[in-house]
Amino acid sequence: MLLFFRLWIISLILTGCSFITDAPLKSSVHSEGGALAAVISNDATISVVSGISQNVTVWDLQKDQVKYHWSHQGEGNNLVVSLAIAYDNSYVVTSDREAFGLWNLASGEPEGFWRIDESNIRDVAVSDQGRGILVGRSNGKVMFFEPVSGRRLEFLGHQEKINSVDISPNGFYALSGGNDYVAYLWDTRNGQVIYKFAHPSRVSKVALDPEGRYAFTADSQKLARIWDVQTGKEISRLSYFERQKIFSSARFSKDGKYLLTGSPTRRIDLWDVQSGEQLQEWRVAPRDGPQPQSAVVYAVGFLSEFSLISESSSGLAEVWPLESNK
Template sequence: MKHLLSLSLVFLLFACDVYSNKPVNYFQHAESGSLATAFSDDAAIGIVSSNDEGIVVWDLQYNQKIYQWNHQGQDDNANVIGLVNISPDKSHAVTADREAFAIWDLNTGEPIGFWRIDESSVRDIAVSNGGNGILVGRGNGKVLYFEHRTGRRIEFLGHQERINSVALSPNGLYALTGGNDYTAFLWNTKTGQIVYKFEHPSRVTKVVLDNQGRFAFTADSQKHARIWDLQTGQEISRLKYIQRQKIFSAARFSEDGTQLLTGSPDRHLTLWDVQSGAKIQDWKVHPNEKSLTKSAVVYAVAFMEDNQVISGSSSGWAEVWTVEED
């Protein structure tokens, strides 16, 4: 009987981690792998930073290059841009290395400006609609909110340690930031005042805001990945997974607010139910064949039409997956 129970448990654990590894479509955007990837909310535009071609903006529908960019003083062979982000309205993009960031107009492909961060390294970056607000998380625990058109800037000093992840509401009014101090803060970029404090038992590695202002997602370096109600500040659910440690490298809420799509450094792309935290479906992205470990970090995720989702990873591939219907 003990043997039967053990076998049943093993089968149950294995069944919970079953994944699909057959994308319905795929595109190679960086032959030697990418340093960073971002998708627009509607999966129409993608930005890929790589050593191959610098920073390339892609039309994901037709798999065509739209623009090719480089930061000031860099060429294709010296690209070190490890952070990219697209505004929710697809009008602007930001790109950053550890020391500087740039704002780009996605309608013209032209740069708006370059800014250097001298005090501490850039850890994460986000941009609001119209390119009006830029959020920069830094290694010294400070977060900069910057409006390039007016020159207004405010520093958020609520964190005590290094920032790992930042998110910005579409209107630029609210910021969500997470750091090594085991804390994520939702705060007002006009006043710097804290709206909610979300505490974790370990360092917060990923934060994401729902563009409709309904939810926040915060995840730490161990086993706690939580979805919060932004109207009340209360926890809605915790993602249910078996791993003792799980890092999230990308996340996005669906437009209707019922699902959360996440990516991880272990090649996993996963769809979750927002209200219960239950796993709906899991995929494994294409590994980097030139890597000794045959691994890949999922940098970007997005929902598409026709019940599909898309992933962009460090392997340099963008892959489209079908969500199975119940």
């Protein structure tokens, strides 16, 4: 018993992480029966949730009340598995595996639906004012689409299916990662590669800092990096001891000091951007159902200097205490 206690203390010292917090300050049901996907706006004032037992719901997080109910492609079973909110909170993209739609957040009305016939949609992103939509597909192609002009640009740099995409607020720069072990930062105006970020295994998650400072790329094994997008140089690697750590969401803080991530195993983590050090960890409520009980953290956001919020497959929005690292 004494040996176990000593090993436990050593483990805490090595990880440098405090105890996991699993008691939220507040918990709200945003989707009865669980969720298929969710996204939180960059300013954490809006979330959009694709429910298992209902259609897509837009939530006002400040009032914690429903703003809109949306049906992606008419009545029937909801199949929306990808969601994106523009940085300026103007538009939302909803997507199932075969089609994507653009919604105006001011009016709550759809402005168009488009079908992809040749391959499945894997992930989506949208720029300010809905000017450009990024669509990552299973055939390795990433499409940049301008709804107003109808212009389409196909990025052909990847060799295998796309897992994650993100876009800058102005729509000029895209970040994509796929099963070919590579993430690319590229220009949506001409399709030219700006930087190539190589990994030893498939790239499962990418994220851009909206302020134009950083890019986050993570693979399916043990390598998660933060890059300087001005120079293409690596800033840090996230420091953790698990043999495998998958990320399902990522969000940079507005001041650029921190990265907030979610995982498919209930975990939320706060990281120091410059050092890659893990600062805090939380664990969301598991989804109701048979064992093993778990939950995918679909989205995370900074509510204030002292709190953060998450949306997960449990169908819950949970508010968490944030230590005064900031």
